[in-house]
Amino acid sequence: MELDALLGELSALRDDGNATRFDQDSRYRWVLHRLWIAVGNEALAYTAATGQPVRADRTWSNLYDLRNHLAHSRLPDIDEGPQQADDLHRRGRDWPRPVDLISQSWRAVNDITHGDEAAWDAYRATVKRSRLTGRIRTRTPELALSVKIFSTPASSDKNSPA
Amino acid sequence: MPAQANPVAGRLAAVSQPIAEPAHLPLATERQIRSHAAELVELAARHGITALAFASPGRLRGHLADDRDLFDMFEFQRAAADLLDAEVTVYSDGALRNQHVSPDLVAASPL
Numbered sequence: 001m002e003l004d005a006l007l008g009e010l011s012a013l014r015d016d017g018n019a020t021r022f023d024q025d026s027r028y029r030w031v032l033h034r035l036w037i038a039v040g041n042e043a044l045a046y047t048a049a050t051g052q053p054v055r056a057d058r059t060w061s062n063l064y065d066l067r068n069h070l071a072h073s074r075l076p077d078i079d080e081g082p083q084q085a086d087d088l089h090r091r092g093r094d095w096p097r098p099v100d101l102i103s104q105s106w107r108a109v110n111d112i113t114h115g116d117e118a119a120w121d122a123y124r125a126t127v128k129r130s131r132l133t134g135r136i137r138t139r140t141p142e143l144a145l146s147v148k149i150f151s152t153p154a155s156s157d158k159n160s161p162a
Numbered sequence: 163m164p165a166q167a168n169p170v171a172g173r174l175a176a177v178s179q180p181i182a183e184p185a186h187l188p189l190a191t192e193r194q195i196r197s198h199a200a201e202l203v204e205l206a207a208r209h210g211i212t213a214l215a216f217a218s219p220g221r222l223r224g225h226l227a228d229d230r231d232l233f234d235m236f237e238f239q240r241a242a243a244d245l246l247d248a249e250v251t252v253y254s255d256g257a258l259r260n261q262h263v264s265p266d267l268v269a270a271s272p273l
Binding site: 041044045048053058065066073074075077078079080081 | 181
């Protein structure tokens, strides 16, 4: 799942629950852990795709460190108190930043295609064919992210040859 | 004898490569941590962390102020790693409420 989809899942889970559920329902809590771990992996993948170290930017660093905290710690060593519950359940303080980047990536594609539907389709088809093999050169981080977003195969063509 | 096609390698070739993790520093030793105790305590306070204690190599325990969050803890970790040139992870003392918490966190000794 890509970053925007993960953030969407987190948002949906957040809306499905509350701090009490986070405190009392360990499965609910662990699903949130798993999604934040996946977000941290995407932060690492995104920075790698755009040629910047994950430690070079505060937002990506924090998401990566959150991944490490959740993935590398024994569960009893993680403080699940109200403060941390608030972080994991409601938000990351820098959460808007990745979302902004995603919307920037859409705008960047829009700049190329000038909002023309056929041009959008052509762009998406090209990116899908590339399947992140590096055959598309991206000019900006926003475009690199758009390649990641659009190259996620649709369910109907998951088994088609790359 | 010519090399034969390896069907497993062939299939794996289509799998994307794992993400390259950044190089990790060695874990901070107790000696490193105690020799920089005053600086670490001051640095921690700037990020809303008090009651800093050494748990085991690379592991500290601290108390996170109510108006701070996990990201403050991570920012302190990175600042501490820069100071010591070694890896440091901080665990919130709120975890002591949990059952089966690691013994090193329970027995951590103040800096």
